[in-house]
Amino acid sequence: MAYLDHAATTPVLDEALEAYVAAAREVGNASSLHASGRCARRRVEESRERVAAALGARPSEVIFTGGGTESDNLAVKGIFWARRDADPRRRRVVSSAIEHHAVLDAVDWLERHEDAEVGWLPVDEVGRLHPDALRAELAEHGDQVALITAMWANNEVGTVQRIADLAAVAVEYGVPFHTDAIQAVGQVPVDFAASGVSALTVTGHKLGGPVGVGALVLARDVAAVPLLHGGGQERDVRSGTLDAAGIVAFAVAVETAVKGQQEYAARVAALRDDLVQRVRQAVPEVVYNGDPDDRLPGNAHFSFPGCEGDALLLLLDAQGIYCSTGSACSAGVAQPSHVLLAMGADDDRARSSLRFSLGHNSTSADVDALIAALPGAVERARRAAQRTPR
Amino acid sequence: MRVLAAMSGGVDSAVAAARAVQAGHDVTGVHLALARNPQTYRTGARGCCTLEDSRDARRAADVLGIPFYVWDMADRFHADVVDDFVAEYAAGRTPNPCLRCNEKIKFAAVLDRAVALGFDAVVTGHHARLGPDGLLRRSVDEAKDQSYVLAVLTREQLDRSMFPLGDSTKAQVRQEAAERGLAVADKPDSHDICFIADGDTRGFLAQRLGESPGDVVDATTGAVVGQHAGAYAYTIGQRRGLHLDRPAADGRPRYVLSITPKTNTVTVGPAEALEVSTVSANRPVWTGGPRPEQPIECEVQLRAHGVVVPAVVTVDGDRLHADLRRPVRGVAAGQAIVAYRPDPAGDIVLGSATITD
Numbered sequence: 001m002a003y004l005d006h007a008a009t010t011p012v013l014d015e016a017l018e019a020y021v022a023a024a025r026e027v028g029n030a031s032s033l034h035a036s037g038r039c040a041r042r043r044v045e046e047s048r049e050r051v052a053a054a055l056g057a058r059p060s061e062v063i064f065t066g067g068g069t070e071s072d073n074l075a076v077k078g079i080f081w082a083r084r085d086a087d088p089r090r091r092r093v094v095s096s097a098i099e100h101h102a103v104l105d106a107v108d109w110l111e112r113h114e115d116a117e118v119g120w121l122p123v124d125e126v127g128r129l130h131p132d133a134l135r136a137e138l139a140e141h142g143d144q145v146a147l148i149t150a151m152w153a154n155n156e157v158g159t160v161q162r163i164a165d166l167a168a169v170a171v172e173y174g175v176p177f178h179t180d181a182i183q184a185v186g187q188v189p190v191d192f193a194a195s196g197v198s199a200l201t202v203t204g205h206k207l208g209g210p211v212g213v214g215a216l217v218l219a220r221d222v223a224a225v226p227l228l229h230g231g232g233q234e235r236d237v238r239s240g241t242l243d244a245a246g247i248v249a250f251a252v253a254v255e256t257a258v259k260g261q262q263e264y265a266a267r268v269a270a271l272r273d274d275l276v277q278r279v280r281q282a283v284p285e286v287v288y289n290g291d292p293d294d295r296l297p298g299n300a301h302f303s304f305p306g307c308e309g310d311a312l313l314l315l316l317d318a319q320g321i322y323c324s325t326g327s328a329c330s331a332g333v334a335q336p337s338h339v340l341l342a343m344g345a346d347d348d349r350a351r352s353s354l355r356f357s358l359g360h361n362s363t364s365a366d367v368d369a370l371i372a373a374l375p376g377a378v379e380r381a382r383r384a385a386q387r388t389p390r
Numbered sequence: 391m392r393v394l395a396a397m398s399g400g401v402d403s404a405v406a407a408a409r410a411v412q413a414g415h416d417v418t419g420v421h422l423a424l425a426r427n428p429q430t431y432r433t434g435a436r437g438c439c440t441l442e443d444s445r446d447a448r449r450a451a452d453v454l455g456i457p458f459y460v461w462d463m464a465d466r467f468h469a470d471v472v473d474d475f476v477a478e479y480a481a482g483r484t485p486n487p488c489l490r491c492n493e494k495i496k497f498a499a500v501l502d503r504a505v506a507l508g509f510d511a512v513v514t515g516h517h518a519r520l521g522p523d524g525l526l527r528r529s530v531d532e533a534k535d536q537s538y539v540l541a542v543l544t545r546e547q548l549d550r551s552m553f554p555l556g557d558s559t560k561a562q563v564r565q566e567a568a569e570r571g572l573a574v575a576d577k578p579d580s581h582d583i584c585f586i587a588d589g590d591t592r593g594f595l596a597q598r599l600g601e602s603p604g605d606v607v608d609a610t611t612g613a614v615v616g617q618h619a620g621a622y623a624y625t626i627g628q629r630r631g632l633h634l635d636r637p638a639a640d641g642r643p644r645y646v647l648s649i650t651p652k653t654n655t656v657t658v659g660p661a662e663a664l665e666v667s668t669v670s671a672n673r674p675v676w677t678g679g680p681r682p683e684q685p686i687e688c689e690v691q692l693r694a695h696g697v698v699v700p701a702v703v704t705v706d707g708d709r710l711h712a713d714l715r716r717p718v719r720g721v722a723a724g725q726a727i728v729a730y731r732p733d734p735a736g737d738i739v740l741g742s743a744t745i746t747d
Contacts, residue, residue, distance in 0.1 A: 384506035
């Protein structure tokens with residue numbers, strides 16, 4: 001088996017799993033006033049400090065959530081509502097067409113249900129946003145913008161944005177800037193304070209923590225209206241009994257991933273470069289998508305001309321090689337990648353793409369397995385596409 | 391063999407896939423997304439109105455422990471089945487979309503893709519028998535028999551098809567599904583045309599073809615006896631919903647005898663005028679043996695679940711002609727004529743063709 005889908009989810013780190021099990025054995029609600037509650041609270045607060053330290057934030061800025069989708073929704077909707085409440089003219093959201101659906105659909109929902117306007121920032125052919133476009137947008141609409149949301153690194157094509165440059169423009173205009181850094185943390189250096197962003201999404205299961213726990217790092221001066229009402233456990237912005245064990249494991253994973261980031265990036269990028277070179281040798285006509293240099297170390301994303309991505313996935317899956325097409329609709333139909341379409345690719349190229357993503361336990365044997373299976377799969381998939389034109 | 395199981399989310403295809411697994415085949419499940427429904431707002435997204443069916447199919451595949459994928463056949467389905475359905479009605483014929491789907495989608499687009507991807511055959515949950523002799527036969531469950539809608543398949547298509555349910559009744563299939571722990575064991579049968587969710591075929595056609603009022607004419611007197619909103623909404627043999635202004639002189643019920651798109655006329659008349667003793671058809675397919683060079687005695691069926699009558703069938707080039715041994719009512723152009731040879735091991739499909747007149 002060759003697991004080449006770490007960007008979908010990556011194995012839990014041993015140290016995170018052990019921390020989870022140890023904490024999960026303890027009883028205690030972090031909101032309880034007795035000793036066992038205090039113990040749970042202490043574990044949560046220690047974890048908050050560890051996450052904050054790893055990400056260059058203050059502990060009070062870390063809001064634990066149920067994961068990346070919740071954090072993105074809380075940031076996009078919560079900041080929008082708070083800013084609009086404070087100034088009714090501010091009902092414009094600035095975003096990019098390459099965002100993850102957790103942001104894209106939240107923005108879309110605001111447009112449909114909350115009378116929001118949306119300014120979509122263009123990306124270039126490698127999926128990069130340019131500060132000039134943001135500056136032009138803010139120069140025209142600055143006093144109507146509720147927030148800007150743009151991802152730190154793209155989950156499909158791996159392009160890493162120059163977030164600090166973008167955030168600097170937002171600061172000039174006094175507009176809060178949210179970034180979805182789910183793919184970035186542990187892969188590239190991420191420092192909340194130094195980046196200048198006001199809100200940052202991070203989740204556990206992309207960096208060796210458990211699924212279902214994450215955080216929104218939210219600057220103290222940025223207000224957000226809650227999505228979930230209840231006990232107000234997290235700064236009154238997020239309610240729900242704190243998942244102490246999950247939070248402990250999440251903190252261990254964040255800390256471990258951030259501490260080891262440089263070594264990890266060097267090792268995995270070397271492996272990835274080897275994969276890219278060998279894929280190009282095996283299938284010379286491939287198109288390598290995304291920024292060739294400034295990209296996530298574990299990401300390799302290709303279009304295979306004349307093939308359909310879902311056919312390639314089926315053929316590789318049958319040989320124990322696990323990778324990913326763009327996204328699928330709720331019924332499971334593979335969709336042409338909205339990211340590639342936004343980058344100017346045509347429908348065929350967007351449908352012919354596959355992502356291979358490496359992670360902390362990837363080895364050269366994984367790459368060997370892929371290279372052994374790929375040429376045959378490409379040939380078959382191409383024949384299938386010729387036999388059954390859309 | 392590497393086989394592809396087409397899984398609709400219903401009980402039949404789930405059990406068919408299970409039997410293929412049990413027979414030792416390397417089975418991959420595929421659900422066909424056929425609906426084109428722009429209700430979702432994601433750019434380029436395609437709503438899948440059969441979400442529940444897709445999930446049921448996936449769950450069945452999980453239980454069987456086989457890989458499972460969804461294939462997007464919506465564009466092909468729309469062009470080859472839905473558009474064809476509308477065009478056939480517009481031309482005054484009565485199409486059978488299930489038959490067309492088998493001919494163009496399941497055993498063509500899907501089968502072709504499967505073969506190109508390295509599969510040897512497609513397995514479906516159709517109720518029909520297809521044994522090692524390569525002959526297509528009626529299911530043991532006569533009420534559920536689907537050989538009629540499979541009779542359009544060519545030799546090449548049949549050679550790459552597997553119908554594991556032909557020796558079982560529907561009740562046995564449900565029983566087996568329950569024993570295998572498949573949640574779809576008691577899921578209701580699908581009846582209506584899958585792409586007309588509310589079952590209102592006339593409304594579906596009216597939406598696509600628009601209103602086109604014309605005369606309803608009595609065949610005996612030539613008199614205009616009513617108005618219709620679109621000739622496409624009628625089927626040969628139809629009695630209900632004619633809304634005639636005047637009763638017939640003899641007071642007996644009248645039926646649709648013919649539809650003439652050119653003049654936008656629906657002709658009605660007495661039941662006996664519906665009786666047909668000869669049938670002409672085109673595009674013959676013959677899989678039950680060598681194509682007959684002489685007229686042959688057999689039985690024919692002229693619509694899904696219709697009566698079976700003895701006939702003498704002649705195949706000549708692109709035409710098929712049948713002399714019926716006794717007259718049949720309500721034979722509609724666009725339907726298939728399927729020739730069977732009675733057989734104790736299940737009546738054998740000899741061939742089929744599309745009725746022209």
